[in-house]
Amino acid sequence: MTRRTLAVLIASAAALACGGATDGGMAETTQAARSPGGTPGFKILASNDLGMHCACPSFSTFMLLPPYNTIRAQVFQTGSLDPVLLGASSQYKVTYDVVENTDAGLKADPYFANWIQNAPKLFPGFEPVRADGRIQGLTGATLSGDMDLKTTAATTYFEKAGIPAYPVVTGTPTDIMTDPLGGPQRTPYLTGRIKVVETATGNVMASDDVTVPVAFGGCCNCHVKLAGEYGKPATPAGSFETMGMLHARDAGIDFSKLDPDGDGVGGPIRCSVCHWDPAMGESQAPGFASVYPNYQILAGATFTKADVRVSQHSFSDVLHRFHAQSSAVLTSYDANIAKNCYDCHPGNNVNCYRDTHTQKTNASGQPIWCTDCHGDLNQRIAQNQMAQPWSEQTLPTCGQCHGPKYGELSSTDPNSLKLGIFGKYLNSSGHKFDKVLCSSCHGSPHGLNPSTLAKDNVQNIALQNDARAIGVCNTCHTGKSASWGVPPH
Numbered sequence: 421m422t423r424r425t426l427a428v429l430i431a432s433a434a435a436l437a438c439g440g441a442t443d444g445g446m447a448e449t450t451q452a453a454r455s456p457g458g459t460p461g462f463k464i465l466a467s468n469d470l471g472m473h474c475a476c477p478s479f480s481t482f483m484l485l486p487p488y489n490t491i492r493a494q495v496f497q498t499g500s501l502d503p504v505l506l507g508a509s510s511q512y513k514v515t516y517d518v519v520e521n522t523d524a525g526l527k528a529d530p531y532f533a534n535w536i537q538n539a540p541k542l543f544p545g546f547e548p549v550r551a552d553g554r555i556q557g558l559t560g561a562t563l564s565g566d567m568d569l570k571t572t573a574a575t576t577y578f579e580k581a582g583i584p585a586y587p588v589v590t591g592t593p594t595d596i597m598t599d600p601l602g603g604p605q606r607t608p609y610l611t612g613r614i615k616v617v618e619t620a621t622g623n624v625m626a627s628d629d630v631t632v633p634v635a636f637g638g639c640c641n642c643h644v645k646l647a648g649e650y651g652k653p654a655t656p657a658g659s660f661e662t663m664g665m666l667h668a669r670d671a672g673i674d675f676s677k678l679d680p681d682g683d684g685v686g687g688p689i690r691c692s693v694c695h696w697d698p699a700m701g702e703s704q705a706p707g708f709a710s711v712y713p714n715y716q717i718l719a720g721a722t723f724t725k726a727d728v729r730v731s732q733h734s735f736s737d738v739l740h741r742f743h744a745q746s747s748a749v750l751t752s753y754d755a756n757i758a759k760n761c762y763d764c765h766p767g768n769n770v771n772c773y774r775d776t777h778t779q780k781t782n783a784s785g786q787p788i789w790c791t792d793c794h795g796d797l798n799q800r801i802a803q804n805q806m807a808q809p810w811s812e813q814t815l816p817t818c819g820q821c822h823g824p825k826y827g828e829l830s831s832t833d834p835n836s837l838k839l840g841i842f843g844k845y846l847n848s849s850g851h852k853f854d855k856v857l858c859s860s861c862h863g864s865p866h867g868l869n870p871s872t873l874a875k876d877n878v879q880n881i882a883l884q885n886d887a888r889a890i891g892v893c894n895t896c897h898t899g900k901s902a903s904w905g906v907p908p909h
Contacts, residue, residue, distance in 0.1 A: 462616045464628035466493035467859040471866025472772030474637040477531045479538040481660030481687040487584040493614050494577045494860045503896040507576040514578045517564035518585050519611040523555050538688045557584035574835035574854035585634045598768045600640035608635035608770050631875050638767030677721035680712035695735035698810040705730045736809035744797035758797035761790045775868035815843030850909045861890035
């Protein structure tokens with residue numbers, strides 16, 4: 421089973437960005453341009469595909485997003501006036517490692533162990549632990565290994581999609597994320613170590629540390645408490661029962677009565693089975709019976725299998741529309757939820773929108789907020805944006821504020837990465853005939869350099885002694901200017 425990228429939910433994937441935390445220190449990064457015996461030096465420009473991915477602390481009832489993270493990197497061979505992009509090579513390989521995650525550590529983590537137990541039920545045919553004992557994600561990506569070479573009409577880059585990264589307890593100041601289920605705080609900003617390795621000798625030619633972000637979404641913060649208010653246990657199981665009851669009130673289906681594997685217990689289910697979600701790699705919902713052909717309906721249900729149908733609405737649409745328009749939400753929880761993105765994305769003291777735009781102001785003189793770029797929920801609903809979530813038709817662009825000189829490629833442009841998801845920024849490249857990915861120089865969406873999170877800036881400081889987007893020419897071009905400036909786009 422393959423998924424190109426899975427995001428939060430942005431909150432679910434709905435996950436719009438998040439923002440403003442700082443970490444306790446910098447990860448060690450070396451951008452070695454070693455040249456033994458005339459071997460070329462290398463510079464690595466790497467980034468994550470989102471400022472924050474989301475995962476769940478519990479998978480035994482329903483799942484919004486699984487552990488899924490994606491890293492991209494470009495490698496430049498330096499030493500001459502113009503660098504050369506590393507592509508297919510028998511001499512060198514590019515590797516990755518999520519430093520804080522290990523197979524043994526995640527197997528011992530009760531939350532991740534819950535994923536291991538329930539993943540085969542949520543995704544029939546998928547095994548989260550390989551025969552050799554290594555943990556794998558939905559794409560087969562492990563916690564460390566070789567990155568995959570990708571090519572477009574204009575450029576090459578390396579990628580690893582679907583890494584099963586998961587927030588961890590380290591006992592250090594980086595444990596800034598609160599646990600909505602009451603456990604110890606966790607580190608949401610993990611370290612992805614990218615290396616260029618000489619295949620024959622194992623020599624490390626260059627190494628680069630980038631942020632691998634993953635946190636718990638904000639759903640449990642409200643829904644577990646809500647379960648208690650309805651007289652149910654204030655637990656994920658109680659939340660599942662309560663949410664099922666409320667879903668039945670509005671849509672006729674109490675999903676807590678759905679038993680996908682016939683074991684006599686409701687769940688686990690994933691929302692995108694009925695509500696299609698591009699963040700799950702879907703252009704249409706597969707349908708409950710298609711994913712779980714042997715599912716049963718538990719006793720006490722007031723619906724039949726004939727009632728279990730695929731929704732015409734995306735998961736992003738139903739999720740956001742309900743919360744923005746529910747009188748109960750607006751009167752009892754947050755009257756301004758349409759603008760308060762951190763209620764859900766991701767919440768828990770992470771606040772993952774942390775990029776350079778947080779230091780700038782909008783036309784009203786206020787710090788730029790999520791809604792300045794994405795629009796608030798009421799605007800997005802009115803414009804029917806969430807009928808096409810996670811697409812360049814509905815996501816903001818750099819060009820709309822910075823002008824056409826800094827505009828991104830259209831999906832119709834032959835040089836577009838054509839990822840099939842996300843907006844124009846992540847699908848675009850520029851500089852030197854579209855050879856350099858926008859994210860290589862500028863960083864991750866919602867974590868654009870210079871970021872308020874020190875860890876996001878380590879790479880650029882190591883390369884050019886400046887946290888801003890790459891703008892010192894001799895970072896890549898030997899003999900060129902050593903001063904920061906805006907390069908041709």
